[in-house]
Amino acid sequence: MNRISLCLRVAVLGIFSQALSVSDLWASAGGSGISGEVFWQVVSFVLLVILLAYVLKKPVRVFLMKRQEDIKNYLDQSAKKAEESRKNSESWERKLNSLSQEIAELHQKISQEGEVERQRIIEKALEEGDRIRKQAQLVAEQEVKKARSALRKEMVDLSVEMAEKLLKESTQPQDQERLVREYIGKMRELR
Amino acid sequence: MISLTLARKYARAFLEIGLQEGNYEDLGKDLEKMAEVLKENKELRTVLASAAYPVATRKAIAKTIGESLGLSKSPVDFINILIERDRMDHFREITKSYESLCDVVAKRIRATLVTAMSLSPEWVNAIKGQLESRTGKEVILSMEQDPSLIGGAQTRIGNVVYDGSLKTQLAFAKENLYKE
Numbered sequence: 001m002n003r004i005s006l007c008l009r010v011a012v013l014g015i016f017s018q019a020l021s022v023s024d025l026w027a028s029a030g031g032s033g034i035s036g037e038v039f040w041q042v043v044s045f046v047l048l049v050i051l052l053a054y055v056l057k058k059p060v061r062v063f064l065m066k067r068q069e070d071i072k073n074y075l076d077q078s079a080k081k082a083e084e085s086r087k088n089s090e091s092w093e094r095k096l097n098s099l100s101q102e103i104a105e106l107h108q109k110i111s112q113e114g115e116v117e118r119q120r121i122i123e124k125a126l127e128e129g130d131r132i133r134k135q136a137q138l139v140a141e142q143e144v145k146k147a148r149s150a151l152r153k154e155m156v157d158l159s160v161e162m163a164e165k166l167l168k169e170s171t172q173p174q175d176q177e178r179l180v181r182e183y184i185g186k187m188r189e190l191r
Numbered sequence: 192m193i194s195l196t197l198a199r200k201y202a203r204a205f206l207e208i209g210l211q212e213g214n215y216e217d218l219g220k221d222l223e224k225m226a227e228v229l230k231e232n233k234e235l236r237t238v239l240a241s242a243a244y245p246v247a248t249r250k251a252i253a254k255t256i257g258e259s260l261g262l263s264k265s266p267v268d269f270i271n272i273l274i275e276r277d278r279m280d281h282f283r284e285i286t287k288s289y290e291s292l293c294d295v296v297a298k299r300i301r302a303t304l305v306t307a308m309s310l311s312p313e314w315v316n317a318i319k320g321q322l323e324s325r326t327g328k329e330v331i332l333s334m335e336q337d338p339s340l341i342g343g344a345q346t347r348i349g350n351v352v353y354d355g356s357l358k359t360q361l362a363f364a365k366e367n368l369y370k371e
Contacts, residue, residue: 156368160361164341167357171342173308179343180306180314183355187321190353 198284199292205269205285206292212265219293221266226286228256240279249274299329302348307340307356322346 209215229236239249250271257267273279294300302322304315315332322330341357
């Protein structure tokens with residue numbers, strides 16, 4: 001690279017110096033035709049140009065091609081990066097979109113599950129309430145039954161007690177004879 | 192239970208003697224007299240059953256009591272054997288067992304008639320007749336009075352009870368009223 005640059009610089013300086021000498025010649029001559037020295041200077045200039053063209057053609061071409069290749073690569077890479085960035089961007093957008101959708105689905109799912117759970121709790125509470133109500137009803141019925149039974153027992157006890165007292169007071173010998181007669185009759189029936 | 196088995200063993204042995212002599216009923220009555228005396232006299236019962244007193248003394252006491260009660264020889268001898276073998280504490284059970292065995296031999300049964308109030312003899316005989324007719328055996332009926340029966344009568348023969356009392360009828364009525 002430094003060599004090519006040096007060559008280019010030398011060539012440019014040569015051309016510039018030649019150009020100055022030509023202009024000096026033109027000035028000294030007063031613009032009245034080309035002398036022999038000028039001619040040879042022109043020839044040397046042309047030869048120098050040809051030499052330079054010959055010497056520098058290949059490196060310059062290589063340099064330019066390389067440079068072109070570099071730029072092309074750079075552009076390709078930039079395009080690739082841009083494409084990649086675009087893809088990434090699209091991917092992230094998709095992800096964001098899908099995330100939003102996922103969040104929405106999750107939200108919906110949670111809402112549905114919450115609703116199901118709410119329904120289940122309500123049903124369970126209703127069932128439990130029904131069970132407690134039935135149990136309370138059963139207990140109440142049993143208590144009523146027990147109370148009725150106790151009342152009946154008390155009534156019967158009282159009635160029998162009164163009947164016993166009445167019988168003790170009112171049973172006469174003729175009643176006793178009647179009872180014994182019935183007793184003998186029943187013994188006879190037992191056969 | 193052992194006492195009952197023992198009592199039956201002695202009673203059976205004594206019944207054999209009575210059957211041989213042909214006076215088992217009289218022997219039973221003698222045993223019953225002695226049992227009554229012992230029942231009424233706790234001290235005498237204790238002395239005759241106690242090994243603390245000499246056998247000869249106890250035998251002498253038994254002989255004296257036997258003579259005063261007019262017991263025949265066999266019952267006194269039987270009591271002497273019981274004294275020798277220290278079995279006088281089972282005398283009441285032995286007498287009862289003898290009585291039962293006699294009833295079996297004589298084909299009779301003992302029944303208890305319980306009434307709330309006194310019953311005229313004709314009704315007692317009517318009940319006795321019914322019981323004899325029912326069992327096919329002679330019935331020795333003993334009477335008891337229990338005012339708690341209120342009215343009617345109740346007869347017990349062993350474990351069997353013929354209940355015609357007002358008390359039981361009221362109890363049945365009570366049970367039926369409970370069920371309704």
